[in-house]
Amino acid sequence: MRKFDTFLLCICCAIFFTGCTNQPELPESSVNMVILAGKHNNSKNININLDDKINDIYSRLGNIGVIVIDGVPTVAREEGSDKALGMLSKNEMDESRKNFSISYPYWEKHILNENCSKLKDAINKLEPDNDEVDIIAAFHEAESVFTEMSIYSPENSPQKEVIIYDTGLSTTGVINFTENNYLNMNDEDMNMVVNTLKNDKDLPDLNNVKISWYGIGEVSEPQKSLSNQHIDNLKKFWRKILEASGANNVEFINLSSSSDAYKEKPKVSTIPIIIIDNDYEEIYFTRGTSEYKNDKETAETINRILKKIKKNPGLTWYILGCTAGETEDNGIYDSSLSKKRALKIMDSLAENGVTKDNIKLGALGAENPWHVSDIVDGKMDDTKAGYNRKAIVFSNKNDYYNKYQDIIISSLFA
Numbered sequence: 547m548r549k550f551d552t553f554l555l556c557i558c559c560a561i562f563f564t565g566c567t568n569q570p571e572l573p574e575s576s577v578n579m580v581i582l583a584g585k586h587n588n589s590k591n592i593n594i595n596l597d598d599k600i601n602d603i604y605s606r607l608g609n610i611g612v613i614v615i616d617g618v619p620t621v622a623r624e625e626g627s628d629k630a631l632g633m634l635s636k637n638e639m640d641e642s643r644k645n646f647s648i649s650y651p652y653w654e655k656h657i658l659n660e661n662c663s664k665l666k667d668a669i670n671k672l673e674p675d676n677d678e679v680d681i682i683a684a685f686h687e688a689e690s691v692f693t694e695m696s697i698y699s700p701e702n703s704p705q706k707e708v709i710i711y712d713t714g715l716s717t718t719g720v721i722n723f724t725e726n727n728y729l730n731m732n733d734e735d736m737n738m739v740v741n742t743l744k745n746d747k748d749l750p751d752l753n754n755v756k757i758s759w760y761g762i763g764e765v766s767e768p769q770k771s772l773s774n775q776h777i778d779n780l781k782k783f784w785r786k787i788l789e790a791s792g793a794n795n796v797e798f799i800n801l802s803s804s805s806d807a808y809k810e811k812p813k814v815s816t817i818p819i820i821i822i823d824n825d826y827e828e829i830y831f832t833r834g835t836s837e838y839k840n841d842k843e844t845a846e847t848i849n850r851i852l853k854k855i856k857k858n859p860g861l862t863w864y865i866l867g868c869t870a871g872e873t874e875d876n877g878i879y880d881s882s883l884s885k886k887r888a889l890k891i892m893d894s895l896a897e898n899g900v901t902k903d904n905i906k907l908g909a910l911g912a913e914n915p916w917h918v919s920d921i922v923d924g925k926m927d928d929t930k931a932g933y934n935r936k937a938i939v940f941s942n943k944n945d946y947y948n949k950y951q952d953i954i955i956s957s958l959f960a
Contacts, residue, residue, distance in 0.1 A: 570650055576608040576704040578695045580688040581632075582681075583622075584615040584712025584761070586674050587814040588769035592711050592761035593801055596669070599709065600662050607643055608704060609634055611691035612669060615710075616812060617678035617718050619687050624668070632665040636697065677813040680719035681712060682743075685750040685791070692755070708752070711760040714780050715769070715817050720748045721787075723817045728783055729776045730820055733828055734918070734933045736783050740790045753792035759784070760799050770819045778850055782843065826940035827851055829891055833870070833928075833935060836886035848894050851939050855900060861941040864954060865891050866908040868938065870931035871921045884909040885959055887937045908957035915950050 581596070603610050610632040612622040622631040629635075634642065645653040685708070692706055715723050720743060723729070728739070743749050762784070763777035772780070781798050788796045827847050830839040838844040855863060867884030888907040895905070910916075916938060920930040940946060947954060 576606050577603055577707055578609045578611075578692060578704050579603045579707045579709065580611045580613060580691050581669070582613050582615050582619075582684050582688060582708060582710035582712065583669065583672050584679065584710065585672060585811070586616060586679060587811045588715070588765055588767075588816065589713045589814075590761065590764045590766045592764060594711050594760050596709065597662070597666060600665055601658070604658050604661055607639070607646065609639070609695045610665065611688075611695065612665075612672070613684055613687045613691065614672055614674050615679055615681060615684045615712055616674035617676040617680055619680060619684035620675075621687060621691060622668070622672055630691070630694075631668050632661075633691070633695065634661070674812050678718040679712070679716050679814055681714070681716040682721050682748065682750065682787075683719050684710075685752065685788075688755075689750045689752065705756070706754065707756040707758065709758045709760070712762070713765050713769075714759070714762040714784055715765065717815045717817070720746075724815045727818075727820060729772070729779055729817070731779065731783065733782075733830070736786050737933075739783075740786050743787065744790060749787070749791045751792060752788060754794050755792065756795040756797075757788055757793045758797050758799060760801055762798055769816045772819065774853075775825060775850070776819065778846065782846070785843075826938050826944060826946060828936050828938050830932065831887055831890075831935045831937075833931070834883070836883070836890040838890070839932075839935070844894075848891075848898070851895065852898055852900065854941070855895075855904075858941065858943075859904070861904065861943055863905050863939065863941050864908060864947065865905060866910050866914070866938050866954065866957060868910050868914055868916065868934055868936050869912050870934040871912055871926055881909070881911060884911050884937075887935075889960075891937050891939065902960070906958055907960040908954055909959055910953070910957050914957075915946075915953065 579599070600610065612631045613619050614622055623629060624631050642653065642657050645657055688708055696704075717724050721728070721739075726739075728736075731739070740749075763772045763780050765771060785796050785798075827850060829844055829847050831837060832839050851863075855861075865888045867886070867888035869884050869887075885907070888909060892902065892905060892907060896902075912934065916934075918930050918933050920927050920934055922930075
């Protein structure tokens, strides 16, 4: 009888500690995540559900930090405490791993679920404290949070991810849309801004960080709505900044947004919306070739061109290939290179169903109104030359067509 009691006790203990399930192994890799919460005036209430993401991070024994985006972004703290919201201390991380190893059902119920519920409730109650929006400063705060998390992480280099939900319209700090017309900048000007940030050491360190950005361009009154072109430029602008900061994957995610705006928050200045009629697209190529320089950016630009052609079927569209200075192709000027670049874009459009009926191709070479002087002291300046290795696309309704009609027509070859 005693043997039977002992056997029964062992069975009960097994049931208690395993929950009648197989005990999972500790996760092979963890992920640390920082949430940048933009809940301020001029922005819409984005319908973003972070429940599954928070669950996933804690399930993989990762850590989470939260930063409120305002004029002076700071790490969110637990109410009545200096403890960072969502972030587990080293002792808590060690205790979590210990309980995970002993009894997953106990860990899931008393640690995972409780931490997730606590964080979700707190995020819903977050409020900005300061006027304006400083997005670069928010990313710098994220950099600091990742550094702090690395002390608590059992791994030397856990994966890192930032989830941000914000309009993207920064109104103070080193990137201030109220003072600069970033929404209408061309690639060259955007690159100059990024280089200035880099030279002034204003870029955050986001090396190998994955960025998921929700709600970019989703504004509410009194901020005037952004056009699709403005939103595309906004995404391009921030992508350049984030990739220059070391981010290895930048994704912009469109979600349905509530018509409700955040009200009665600290003041946020409105951005002047300027419509530019001279709208044209630029696609860049590698030196001496007709190969796209950046496949991701090119795909976005091609999609914009496709939308414009579809929206304006009666217009004539011009694809004009350009080249850098005379030393681009190993010292030999190749007059056919600009033709190949124009044809490359036509091929990309044709793959998406566009016919040549309303498309005209031209080869401008290095002699064109958009050319930037790229020969310095008899040598090519590769940075400036990079701006000239491109093709430009616009319609016959564009002001540039009227202004440079003779040059454009003389360049046509198809």
